[in-house]
Amino acid sequence: MKTTRVRRLLSGGIAASLTLLAPAAASAHPMPGVGDFYAGMLHPLTAIEFLLPMIAISLLAGQQSREPAIAMLFTFPLSLAAGAALGVPIHLPSIVAWINLGSMAALGLLVATARPLPSSVAAGISALLGLTIGLANGAELGEQVSPWRFIPGFALAGLLLVTYGIGCVRRLRAPWMQIGFRVIGSWIAAVGVLVLSLR
Amino acid sequence: MRHLQRHQFTRALRNTASLFSILLLAGTVCDLRAHTSLPGYLELNETSPGSFEMLWRIPAAEGPPPAIYPEFPANCVVPKQLVTQEAPGSVVERGLIQCGPKGLAGGSIEIENLQVTILDVLVRITFADGTSITQMLRPLAPSFVVHKDAKSHVDAMGYVRLGIGHILFGIDHLLFVLGLLLIVPGPRMLLKTITAFTIAHTTTLALATFGVVHLAPTPIEAVIALSIVFLAAELAQHRRGVQGLTYRKPWLVAFAFGLLHGFGFAGTLARIGIPAHDIPLALFSFNIGVELGQIAFVTAVLAFIYSLRTLEIQWPSWTYRVPPYAIGSLASFWFLQRCALIFSF
Structure with missing residues (x-):
């Protein structure tokens, strides 16, 4: 399986760079004894099929006008938490993984085109993505990890990421920066298409 | 006058009761504990x-x-x-x-x-x-x-990592810094306050590590929790128009409590047990690590606030009570927990 190797390599790289910052992210999985809260914060950032759609959703939120952006800011972390809570006891249907991979291409394209969306659609997109990423992360929780600490950390990571995305896109108004954000979107879409075609 | 006093008393009672209910909730439901990060x-x-x-x-x-x-x-x-x-x-x-x-x-x-x-x-x-x-x-x-x-x-990098880990995993220190961030207005005063906190904790960390001053770690940990309760109370009272000491002289409060937090850091270093010839290096690197972690945290929080402001959200007034009561409840819980630790050993 080439894809898993690429995935491991990429997530390994991200994990390694995070380890330099916090003496934490050596493995995102069982972390007995210390900070399940931090494990929750780091877990979605250590795999590209979570990290890239989350970056895309944060940039998309930044590109929207005020109301849809606020809607996304609230729905995304809440649906992450809801999804993770639902995901803890169940075995994941494979459709969730497909949605996560597909969302990378779809959201990347939306960011690349910088499309303004109505609030309801923006909220719907972020709720759907939040739920599927939440489900996937919740289902990976081992018995040693306390969901009471993991899920708040997990939702906080989502909230921070979306807020930072909004802040970057709305504060850095220079035209070349705005084009830069759209380029990032197109890269995310490209990675999404690549991973889907390899699967 | 008497009426006023009674009114104040019932208000205080009501506040205490609500604080305790949140406290119980935090204690029983979330099972949140401050873990002092030790290797x-x-x-x-x-x-x-x-x-x-x-x-x-x-x-x-x-x-x-x-x-x-x-x-x-x-x-x-x-x-x-x-x-x-x-x-x-x-x-x-x-x-x-x-x-x-x-x-x-x-x-x-x-x-x-x-x-x-x-x-x-x-x-x-x-x-x-x-x-x-x-x-x-x-x-x-x-x-x-x-x-x-x-x-x-152990090389310097090892102690730097330990310092970063200690501040990032010692949620109590972060909550104190968060309290200061919420109180202090403007970047200049913030710089002054954070510097005062840093100078203070570096001083006591050095004094304790070189053995000039020795204080029992468990009571220190309890008082550190109390220092966060103090900040939370100041935050809550500010909403009612009371300008507490932290609002008037934040750097003074940061300095005073920074002395305590330094003893807390020293406790960590002491429990690891550093070889005597390593002390200066360990102390220096550990402190660098603590500062790096602190800067990372302050940057993350400020970036969050700065980003959020772009949306100009009109928050309902009750939301302003959430941070002080949440911080205060958690810190009170740690205070009680650490007091229990003092008396059980």
């Missing part, structure tokens, strides 16, 4: 050639201790059952290791299962001739080969 510790003292007294401490601040244990070279045996002892926040095992005439030299010491944790383990071996080696083992490098002559000791 594991393996000490080996050579009493006679090839024979070592072992002390193995596993941090267990939250629930059961992680299933990590040291693995010695094949020529070493454990002749007697190890003695296990539970201490606050850790489990300690003591015993004897016999490695025959070859000793530990050239052998490999590994901490089993360390790679599935996010713990560091400090290993210190003192040989019969008085020489010693110190090594920090990590999840990504859980073993090392004992070279008696190699002057392997």
Whole structure:
């Protein structure tokens, strides 16, 4: 399986760079004894099929006008938490993984085109993505990890990421920066298409 | 006048009651505990050639201790059952290791299962001739080969990591800094306040590590929790128009409580047990680590506030009560928990 190797390599790289910052992210999985809260914060950032759609959703939120952006800011972390809570006891249907991979291409394209969306659609997109990423992360929780600490950390990571995305896109108004954000979107879409075609 | 006093009294009572209900909620539902981040510790003292007294401490601040244990070279045996002892926040095992005439030299010491944790383990071996080696083992490098002559000791980076870990995993220090961030207006005053906090905790960290001042760690930890309650109370009162001391002179409050937090940091360093000749290096690097962690946290929070402001959200007035009451409840919970620790030992 080439894809898993690429995935491991990429997530390994991200994990390694995070380890330099916090003496934490050596493995995102069982972390007995210390900070399940931090494990929750780091877990979605250590795999590209979570990290890239989350970056895309944060940039998309930044590109929207005020109301849809606020809607996304609230729905995304809440649906992450809801999804993770639902995901803890169940075995994941494979459709969730497909949605996560597909969302990378779809959201990347939306960011690349910088499309303004109505609030309801923006909220719907972020709720759907939040739920599927939440489900996937919740289902990976081992018995040693306390969901009471993991899920708040997990939702906080989502909230921070979306807020930072909004802040970057709305504060850095220079035209070349705005084009830069759209380029990032197109890269995310490209990675999404690549991973889907390899699967 | 009397009416006013009664009114104030009932208000205070009501506030206390709501605080306690949140507190109970935090305590029972979330099972939130402040974990002081400590590395594991393996000490080996050579009493006679090839024979070592072992002390193995596993941090267990939250629930059961992680299933990590040291693995010695094949020529070493454990002749007697190890003695296990539970201490606050850790489990300690003591015993004897016999490695025959070859000793530990050239052998490999590994901490089993360390790679599935996010713990560091400090290993210190003192040989019969008085020489010693110190090594920090990590999840990504859980073993090392004992070279008696190699002057392997914990490098500066090891202590920097420890400092970063201590501040990022010591949520109590972060909550204190968060309280200051919420109180202090404007970047200049913030710089002044954070600098005062840094100078203060660096001073007491140095004094305590060099042994000039010694204070018992558990009461210090309890008072640190109380310092966060104090900030939370100031925040809550500000909403009612009371300008507390922290609002008037934030740097003074940061300095005063910074002295306490420094003793807290020193407690961590002391419990690891640094070899005497390593103290200046360890102190310096650990402090650098603490500052790096603190800067990262302050940057993250400020970036969050700055980003959020672009949306110009009109928050309902009750939301402004959430941060002070949440911070205050959590800190009060830690205070009670740490007080319980003082009186149970």
